[in-house]
Amino acid sequence: MKVVKTLLLAFVLCFSLLGRALPETTIPSVYNSLQKLENDLKNGKPKTVIISDLSLVKEAKKNLPVSFVPELNYLVGTEVEKVPTTEITLMKKLLYYLYPVEAALNVFLFVLLFYTLVFYVQSLSVSPFIKKFATIISVTFLAFSFIVYYPPLVYAVTAFGFILLFLLKKKRLAIYSLAALLFLLTLQTINENFSSRLKSEKFSYSVKVKRDGYAPDYLIDRVFSEKKDSLLEKVTSHLALGDLNSISLLKQLEFQNPFRKAVVLNDYGYVSFLKGDYARALQFFESSLKTYPLPEVEYNLYLTYSSLLNLEKAKILKEKLLEKGIEVEKLPPVPVLVHLPAPDLEYTFPFRLLLGFALGTLAGIVFSHFFVATPGNFDPELLLIPGMRAFINSSVKHIILLSGLILIVNAILGRIICSV
Numbered sequence: 233m234k235v236v237k238t239l240l241l242a243f244v245l246c247f248s249l250l251g252r253a254l255p256e257t258t259i260p261s262v263y264n265s266l267q268k269l270e271n272d273l274k275n276g277k278p279k280t281v282i283i284s285d286l287s288l289v290k291e292a293k294k295n296l297p298v299s300f301v302p303e304l305n306y307l308v309g310t311e312v313e314k315v316p317t318t319e320i321t322l323m324k325k326l327l328y329y330l331y332p333v334e335a336a337l338n339v340f341l342f343v344l345l346f347y348t349l350v351f352y353v354q355s356l357s358v359s360p361f362i363k364k365f366a367t368i369i370s371v372t373f374l375a376f377s378f379i380v381y382y383p384p385l386v387y388a389v390t391a392f393g394f395i396l397l398f399l400l401k402k403k404r405l406a407i408y409s410l411a412a413l414l415f416l417l418t419l420q421t422i423n424e425n426f427s428s429r430l431k432s433e434k435f436s437y438s439v440k441v442k443r444d445g446y447a448p449d450y451l452i453d454r455v456f457s458e459k460k461d462s463l464l465e466k467v468t469s470h471l472a473l474g475d476l477n478s479i480s481l482l483k484q485l486e487f488q489n490p491f492r493k494a495v496v497l498n499d500y501g502y503v504s505f506l507k508g509d510y511a512r513a514l515q516f517f518e519s520s521l522k523t524y525p526l527p528e529v530e531y532n533l534y535l536t537y538s539s540l541l542n543l544e545k546a547k548i549l550k551e552k553l554l555e556k557g558i559e560v561e562k563l564p565p566v567p568v569l570v571h572l573p574a575p576d577l578e579y580t581f582p583f584r585l586l587l588g589f590a591l592g593t594l595a596g597i598v599f600s601h602f603f604v605a606t607p608g609n610f611d612p613e614l615l616l617i618p619g620m621r622a623f624i625n626s627s628v629k630h631i632i633l634l635s636g637l638i639l640i641v642n643a644i645l646g647r648i649i650c651s652v
Contacts, residue, residue: 261474344412387588396605467481
């Protein structure tokens with residue numbers, strides 16, 4: 233048994249030394265393969281060369297902590313690799329479905345406000361000329377608010393109408409208008425936050441690092457204002473792609489922050505591991521874990537102990553990772569890298585809409601104080617307006633039907649436009 237253990241140890245040692253003797257160029261590199269593919273495409277190389285380049289990228293990726301390389305699809309112009317959907321795709325899809333609902337709510341509010349303003353003005357105890365003039369002005373302003381669609385103005389007009397409905401003792405209609413406005417506020421809050429994230433390079437960086445395992449240099453430069461952070465993340469992303477020479481750039485970096493120190497030490501351990509120097513990799517990973525505890529580094533230690541045949545310690549680390557919900561079997565067979573998190577993304581709330589609502593409420597109270605309506609004091613010809621009789625009876629079925637029709641039309645048009 234001692235002879236077998238000795239032979240086994242010698243066998244492992246030989247492979248370890250062989251791994252150290254290997255030059256860096258023999259290590260598969262997605263980074264170099266991508267550069268070759270790009271150059272060959274620019275130089276118009278034949279299809280056989282391009283296919284060979286693609287095979288090199290795919291083969292190199294198997295031995296690196298890279299999940300997907302979307303650049304392949306972009307460079308070649310076809311789907312070389314099926315890239316999964318991300319939060320960005322889901323957000324775009326949700327916004328696509330929210331738009332028709334938002335349009336329908338706007339139609340509901342517009343029609344309800346139209347009836348409210350016309351009925352209230354026609355119920356004032358003033359001359360017919362003033363009634364006619366006030367009706368034209370109020371309806372024109374209402375139409376202008378929704379055509380221009382400056383949200384705070386729309387909220388102000390809706391609040392104004394809400395007060396008038398309440399004073400006309402049409403509490404049910406007032407509740408409908410308020411409920412529709414609250415629903416619209418919710419949709420617009422979601423819309424604003426999702427839209428700002430879709431435009432945010434910080435969010436794009438976070439999604440790409442999470443999905444692919446690396447980020448391009450231009451994106452890193454735009455996300456991190458600190459040059460040291462930018463350089464550290466560039467090195468980490470280059471290492472993920474197999475550009476091990478980039479590790480030399482870390483020599484010029486000094487960090488006081490424990491997390492960043494741990495990332496640097498993990499990068500060094502990663503390079504040592506890929507070169508086959510497991511003993512040195514172990515030192516870096518242990519130092520990284522002591523500096524700042526990270527589950528990624530624990531996994532790297534697990535791989536390193538396994539490579540050094542220290543199966544007992546490897547088993548302990550594996551159990552710890554499983555307890556944390558980390559499925560070791562699904563992680564790559566090489567150490568994983570720790571990427572710097574993007575600066576925090578802020579959630580916004582459209583307080584300007586609430587301000588518009590408050591100003592509209594105040595305007596409604598002031599207006600109703602000087603111009604008091606008498607619900608029974610209106611011209612019978614008012615009933616000739618389609619839907620006015622239902623409004624007087626506090627029914628909104630026809631408005632809901634119209635809004636539903638607008639919802640369907642918008643949804644169909646959206647599909648047609650997107651399919652073109």
